[in-house]
Amino acid sequence: MSQLDELEEQSVYIFREAYKHFKQLCMLWSIGKDSTVLLWLARKAFFGHVPFPLVHIDTSFKVPSMIAYRDRLAREWGLQMVVGQNRQALAEGMSHTKGRLTCCRALKTEALRHTLDGTWPRLRMGADGQYREEQEREPFTGVIVGARADEEGSRSKERYFSPRDHNNDWDIADQPPELWNQFKTDFAPGTHVRIHPLLDWTEINIWEYIEREQVPIIDLYLDDGTGHRYRSLGCETCTAKIESTATSTQEILVELRATKVPERAGRAQDQEDTYAMEKLRREGYM
């Protein structure tokens, strides 16, 4: 078995466990490379089907082509798309100028929490490709996320199945044991679980897999013609492009194998505070 086979098989196993154990299951799709690989793995796990909704949190500051790409794939692959947003904060003028962590908290963490628990409106894509407000909103109890352990310190301590309590808190000091392929799948009412099928993947594994499987990735990762491209995708306002002339997956791989610059160096919110990511993630950031 090759390295990518091993990773793929483990991810597929985790997907199937999640689908078996959680009635109210969804997957976060940020449109980035990791969650798009995750989506591809879901189709592998379920033989071409994606039997749960995909949730996207729209901060309204995303690169516009991300939204177009999202809706195109959703139609082509028959995905159940659900979109959430912090409308109130946006109406009150929230943006990174009010502080990056403040903005991330409001537009991502808060929006995500209320979209998942069903307390805020959700838009659902209909058969005609149009978004309409969902009438019945059940809270999601299982949320599949594309976090990878190699991204930053607090992610390296995650479980495949990681419980969050009713306040969405992550109790890092008291995580459940995971033995072999036995995960925590019994929960007290009120808890929900983050499920991490990509935990063991590295950034290079992700690109090797995209290359091997020909996963259709958004072209923002490739040279835009000016010698720049995104290495990590986020809000347009807080994500810097890197200098690169890579125009294909192979060229990205060549570049990555040589670099020592961390993946999230272009993500401004990470640099705000030494434990910024741990703090955000404890509160429910992905």
Next chain:
Amino acid sequence: MRETMQIVIVGHVDHGKSTLVGRLLADTGVLGEGKLEKVQATCRRQGKQFEYAFLLDALEAEQDQGITIDAARVFFRTELRDYIIIDAPGHIEFLKNMVTGAARAEAAVLLIDAKEGVRENSRRHGYLLSMLGIRQVAVVVNKMDLVDYDREVFDRIVGEYRAFLDEVGIRPRCFIPISAREGDLVAGPSDAMPWYDGPDVLAAVDAFAKQPGRADLPLRMPVQDVYKWNPRGDDRRIVAGRVESGRLRVGDRVVFSPSNKTSTIESIEVFAAEPPAEVVAGFSAGITLREQLFLERGEIMSHLREAPEVGTQLRVNLFWLGKLPMEPGRRYKLKLGTSQTEVTVDRIHRVLDASELGTSVTKKRVDRHDVADLVLRTRSPVAFDPSERIEATGRFVIVDGYDIAGGGIVRELVPDENQQLRLESRIRDIEWVRGDITADRRAELLGHGASMVMITGEAGVGKHAVARVLERRLVEGGNHAYLLDGKNVVLGVDSDIALDDRDALVRRFGEVAHLFLDAGMIVVSTTNVIGLADHRTVQTLVAPFKVLVVHVGEPAQGLPEGADLRLDPRCEPAGAVERIMELLAQRSRLRSH
């Protein structure tokens, strides 16, 4: 093609595990640009002395307390291969995190402080590694700088620890004297210890071998789920599961345990690729079957020969992590492969403190961090293998309430009173001649699946009255039900045998019930004739058909083991039947209108 290996670093708290890993990263140049400087700058700002461990102990609380709380995964490459290094906490409080980290690993580095020597968790971790199935181990004696790089200190620790590990079945590849802080023998030679001529840590890690595939072992595929995507215009019925060992090919005859259902592999299903004719151990597969079966998660698929063991009593080695002790009489959940079964502790052979082997204690319970040799008894038969034969289907976890509270390995099956019958009925089921109507199709046409309601209790408590009303209610409700009274079997089928030949009476009663069940009926029975204690035997014979056990007895006696419902003696039948019907409906065993 590169390969990945997961390695765990374990040992007593403060012996320097995180420092070793941090040092490995720094010395081999795999740290991201600016990472070392960034952590050093943070330390200056916070007025702390820099430690290599901070490269790993990313959580705020960990840096404050100077200990590792949770196992971190660290990605690391050598020329040979990619590694995920799991830095496990050494503090006893976080043993479950150490176990989580180690359970993922293929090899381990056990670390000992040269000055402190072999400590409690050096031993406990060694023992747990052995139970977790990790056979490749390198022992590192750290902080040699604190003992002046003294060879005698090193040799003494090697002697003591080697003897201990030998007892738990671990034979280390090597013992390496190092100083992680000074960098001696981590990723290069050391001038300070000319007397040592073995590998450094990096070389020792590269010398670990990738675990051989399990493709040559007997086939085991625990059923993870069964998918039907009919509403999406896909009429495949796919049985999904990971091939844990062996290989499976299209056309293979297979049996599912413990139900003993048999079929043939029709196809191997994949997405966006050419369907293969064979899959081997390690792959998460999907298959379709030629003869449709009603299958549930938890069954283990194998070839007809070399099927796993099936039984209700398992002799196991177990380690306990639960906040509450494990005690006989309490009910737990056993998760083995993909199955889940209610389980109790049948008897405890011995409990030992894993940090002090040999000091086995006579205890009536298993406390947190204890290791025990005991017998588990499951409520219904479970399929498994002794872990020595097939690891993946020979290890389990115990769930207490909502939490995984323990884990372990199965040593052997302990035969229960029905073991012989179970083996006979397996042969019967495998050889069974079937018509064209599958059990599924039959259930679809009849409107309900087959099941059995067994009413138990002393003579004269009113079992028969309940059974008669129940049969009438079922049939009048459109169900295909039949009252199988034990006496009727005695009158005819048993007329050639002596009435005191209890074993034969029970076996024949069970076989007759099995025929009715195979015909798709709901069988209502009372067991006056063959006695109370025999209902487990009947259940064994009619498995995998579901049996609802209704016990009529005094409230003071409570609900007997294995019973689903208790009724008061001489209760009013109509009300009693109402409750039974409710239970049947809950378990979707009735025709719904």
